[in-house]
């Protein structure tokens with residue numbers, strides 16, 4: 839395996855492990871019925887992608903999102919603190935944006951230069967068990 843393939847295998851493995859090690863939504867947040875993530879990615883002004891994720895109590899309480907730039911190194915987005923903050927205050931809707939802090943590709947990663955800068959606009963909706 840070349841250097842890049844090794845690094846990508848390690849990143850995929852780390853991502854999988856943190857997913858596997860996350861508790862379920864049910865055990866972390868018993869008051870939550872459903873979490874809906876509406877994700878709008880915009881990479882390099884030319885590549886856009888929309889993604890909707892609906893998470894139920896049996897799903898993992900895992901809110902890391904992979905970058906849509908397939909060459910990105912050590913990038914991605916993490917909505918964990920936003921989701922946790924919402925649940926602690928029983929907020930039902932929240933919007934925001936994040937910029938990917940990874941490297942644009944493997945060459946840029948080695949040079950430690952040029953961040954990916956893929957943009958994510960997100961809307962988070964949370965439904966609670968008592969219907970509030």
Ligand SMILES: [Zn+2]
Nearest residue numbers: 905910913954
């Ligand atoms: Zn990225």
